[in-house]
Amino acid sequence: MEIDPRRSRELGMGRPISRRDFFDGVAMAAGAAALAGLAGCGAGARPGAIGTDHLEVPYEVRFPPALTGLQGNTPAALSVPHALRDDRFWQYAGAPQATGETYDLVVVGGGISGVSAAFEWLRLDPGARVLILDNHDEIGGHARRNEFAPRGRVGPLIGYGGSQSIEAPSVWTAEGKALLDQLGVKVRRFERYFDRTLYTGLGMSGGVMCDRESFATETLVRLTEGLTPERLAAQLPIAEQAKRDLVMLYNNPPDYLKGMSRREKEERLAALTYSRYLLDVARVHPDVERFCRTMSSDDWAYDTTTFGAIDAWGSAGGWDYPGFQGLGLDRDKPSRFNSPTVIKEWGAEDPHIYHFPEGNQALVRMMVGRMVPGFASATDMDSITTASFDYGKLDLSGNQVRFRLSSPVVSVANDGPPESATSATVGYFDGTAIRTVRAGAVIMACWNMVIPYLVPELPADQRAALRQAVKIPLLYATVQLRDWQAWHRTGVNHVRWTGAYWCVSELDHPVSMPGYLFPGTPAEPINVHLIATPALGGMSPAQGAVAGRHALIRTPFTYMEYTIRDQLTRLLGPAGFDPERDIEAITVNRWGHGYAPEYCRPWNSFYPDGPFPAEAARRQFGRIAIANSDSVPAAYADAAITAGHRAVSGLMAQ
Incomplete structure (x- = not known):
């Protein structure tokens, strides 16, 4: 993990751009102002002076999608969960303090699963009071939006920082399809909004970079038609x-x-x-x-x-x-040994076009906008991308639904024996103290592996099953370029690397929405996406994930930026790409706890016959139910939605 100082200067590492570096160990209080001062911060808001550290930026002028540098599972978001894991939280935390707040439902985790669970609860009980708690500074969990304001462009340039697409909607779960219907998402519209001929019409194709990490001679091969x-x-x-x-x-x-x-x-x-x-x-x-x-x-x-x-x-x-x-x-049918997603999507012919510019955070914003008055200026499919958002409305005392960010949950317990409890108490850390709220029901829509630390009273076999849900780490980088003429001259729009740090580099998906235009000519600014998969190979997904996550947590942002600049220059330099001139902003979305791994061969000998750990892990425990895509398990938006609906059904049936 070494950086060549001379190469660093050549790659423009010293140039001020829109980026920030976050370091592990940052106190939760640094980012836990609970978004109290964000009223009026709309879609065009900027995060503050370019090149400054996040601690120097007044919180009230921050708009989470426009934050650059390291985002996602930042040290600020992980510090409390890690302290709980390492048994070093409670000795310093102090006594919990009751807020006096009571809710019909408290949801732990504000990603797709948690938000869809709250949305479904309100559909069934329109008068319910709901609180959503999340340890991140943004709604949506892995469904994150990245936003830039390039010079000369009218309106922001929007990309996705996590959950990317409505994958194969024809075979989505019933719960997922029902939610799309409720939100008015007509996937066929993407056949108009997604330009499937833009890149091919410019003579561009996919490619493979046989990189120097794998081979003696670095060679780009274009995968052209024919x-x-x-x-x-x-x-x-x-x-x-x-x-x-x-x-x-x-x-x-x-x-x-x-x-x-x-x-x-x-x-x-x-x-x-x-x-x-x-x-x-x-x-x-x-x-x-x-x-x-x-x-x-x-x-x-x-x-x-x-x-x-x-x-x-x-x-x-x-x-x-x-x-x-x-x-x-x-190939008339899949094998019984195929993983669930391969079986589910067997024969599905959906094109890969069902994609909002911000990815699936659009679905989260549509739901939150309908539950929290004033948060979004519009909540329909055609307007959500260009809507303005007021984060100051998320946690007002008069709200029927409140969304409390930067508030990691630290304890959840039934009020009395689980078989007879009618309520539960939830504790969270607000940056200075532990606060508690009462709930008629709780849905744990967070990473399943953290739940044993939050609900230690769970039966031993259930705690053991929950710990088996080891998420796979990954990095999604969004890089805003001055233009994409070097890509055009190189003749590629998507490249797989054979062994470099970032395994994919690609131009953004060419999707335009009403009021939002994708950059249609190479002279315009554009977002480039890069993907890195830190999991170590040659071992099971869980083992590789743990080893890769340990390495990832030690990887500084400067190294991530260096490799981004280095690989883009190796790919595009012969076509005139200059990283110092052409890279204008970098956001790296670190998902140390990323994909929910499916059961698969050769690693899970119990698959496909069972029994499956997720079945034991997701058992309801009194007034506490368990969701998240981990409880399916599958790393897709519809799986997260189904998990949330399953938790709602179980609690309401009790």
């Missing part, structure tokens, strides 16, 4: 034997499992990762495995040394996961 495996292999900086092996995998691989029945072949694939399939079964040259290794990183947040071969077979298509055609496994 490219053949032979022409692809000829351009790659890999051994001659590897080129022949790769062409064979794409064109005509043999039946590597000849003599086995379909079930036996599926069982064999279920026992392997895709990397091991390539190396041990197909016995291809190691350069082939190295070229393919990051194919799964974007979708699953871990590479093919962890990604199962059975799911690689189920996901194979285009340039991804070659080598299965010769097995003779008909």
Whole structure:
């Protein structure tokens, strides 16, 4: 994790841009003003002077989407949960102080699952009083909005910092589809709003950067229309034997499992990762495995040394996961060993266009805007992106629904034995003291792995099951560029890297909404998205997540910025890209606790027959119910919505 000082200067690290660095150990009080002074802060508000540290910026002039630097799971958001985990919170916390507040429902966690649970509760009980508590400084959890104000552009440039798209809406859960209907989200409109011909019309395509972290010679290969495996292999900086092996995998691989029945072949694939399939079964040259290794990183947040071969077979298509055609496994149906999402999306042909500029935070803002009067100037699908938002309205005493940010929950307990309790008490830290509120019901829509620290009275088997929900870390960076002419000259709009720190770099999705225009010409400012997946490979998703998260928490923002500048320059420098001149703002959304990992082979031997840890983990405990996508588990918005609805149903049925 070293930075070359000379290279740093060449990359423009010294130039003042819109960025801030946050360091671990920041006191919660620094960011826990509970947004009390944010009234009137609208969509065009700026976060303060460029290049200043966040502690120097008056809180009342901050608008969370416009904050740059390190966002997401910041040290300020994690300090209290980490202190609880490390058993160093209560010895310094002091005695809880009752606020005197009483609610019908308290929701712990203000992401998609928690907000949709509150929204569903109000649908069933319109007069209910609800409080949502979250440890972050922004609504939506992983569904975060990034916003910039480039010089010369009318209105902000908006991107997503987390939950990205309405993935495969045709196969969304019933609860997810019902919520879209309630919000008036007509996904077919994206067929007009999403410009599927912008990049191809400019002669641009996807590409693969065979980077110097993987190969001796760094080479960009464009995946243009009509490219053949032979022409692809000829351009790659890999051994001659590897080129022949790769062409064979794409064109005509043999039946590597000849003599086995379909079930036996599926069982064999279920026992392997895709990397091991390539190396041990197909016995291809190691350069082939190295070229393919990051194919799964974007979708699953871990590479093919962890990604199962059975799911690689189920996901194979285009340039991804070659080598299965010769097995003779008909694609009429998925394998029972495929992960739940592969099974769910089998045969779904939804294009990847169902995307708000701010990602799925649009759904959160539509819900919060309808529950909290005055928060949003509009709450319909066509206006939410350009609406103004008043954060000062979120936690007013007269609200029927209150949303309290920068307020990490530290304790939740039934008032009396769980089998007979009719209420519960929730404690949270407001930056100076522990405050408590009473609730008729509580929904834990936070990370499931933290719940045992908040509800220690849970049965031992349930605490153990909750701790198995180990989220996968990932980074979403949004970089605002002066223009995208170097991308146009290079001829790419999406690039997979084979081994560098950031595994994906791509131009933003070309979606325009009424009143919001995507930059349609290369001379305009644009957002670039980069994805990094810190989970270590060669081990289970949970083990890799823990190891990767430990490394991530020690990674400073300066290193993240350095690698962003370095990789963009390596990709685009030959086309005239100058990082000092062309990079105008950087936001890195750190999700140390990111994707909810699905049960999958070869790592979960109990899958698909069960029993499943999530079933024990999500049991209702008196007036306390458990949601979050962890309790499904699946890393998708509709899974989070379904988990929230399930918690509501259980509590209301009691």
